[in-house]
Amino acid sequence: MKKSIVLFSLILAFTNCKNKSETNETSEPVETIEGKVSTGLLEVGCYTYTGNNSSITFEITDINKSIIGSLNYHLAEKDANMGTFEGLLIDDVLLGDYTFESEGVSSRREVIFKLTNGQLFEGYGEMDEEGICFANTDHVTFTSTMPLTKTDCTK
Numbered sequence: 039m040k041k042s043i044v045l046f047s048l049i050l051a052f053t054n055c056k057n058k059s060e061t062n063e064t065s066e067p068v069e070t071i072e073g074k075v076s077t078g079l080l081e082v083g084c085y086t087y088t089g090n091n092s093s094i095t096f097e098i099t100d101i102n103k104s105i106i107g108s109l110n111y112h113l114a115e116k117d118a119n120m121g122t123f124e125g126l127l128i129d130d131v132l133l134g135d136y137t138f139e140s141e142g143v144s145s146r147r148e149v150i151f152k153l154t155n156g157q158l159f160e161g162y163g164e165m166d167e168e169g170i171c172f173a174n175t176d177h178v179t180f181t182s183t184m185p186l187t188k189t190d191c192t193k
Contacts, residue, residue: 080105080127085158085186090114096123096151096158096186109136109149117141123149130154133175146170150178151186158186
């Protein structure tokens with residue numbers, strides 16, 4: 039029953055994305071405690087990467103039925119992207135929509151992170167024809183050389 043609820047919630051959250059892979063039948067469902075999603079080691083707060091003239095800041099502001107926060111990319115020799123994130127954590131994979139602005143233009147795309155040893159590693163893979171959603175989340179690789187590590191949030 040829990041697996042059905044989680045699957046239905048995931049489908050609802052990402053109705054704009056087509057051809058999603060099915061949930062792995064061997065994985066355990068996300069446990070709920072008093073209506074909140076159990077997120078294991080994922081915590082409210084900031085996860086950052088700084089190096090090679092680049093920085094990424096992911097501030098998780100709410101962990102409830104979905105994960106909500108702000109996500110900002112300042113990558114060397116690229117335009118800065120600043121926006122919001124809303125998604126779900128299933129097992130150790132955080133998948134969600136990133137709505138952002140870059141050079142005054144609003145855009146949306148799907149982003150995915152894997153939580154490993156308290157760090158978030160961004161995943162990369164083939165995107166759909168519009169370049170918004172992953173063609174198949176089973177084929178995403180988490181080879182990012184820019185891991186986000188839990189840090190103090192500074193304003």
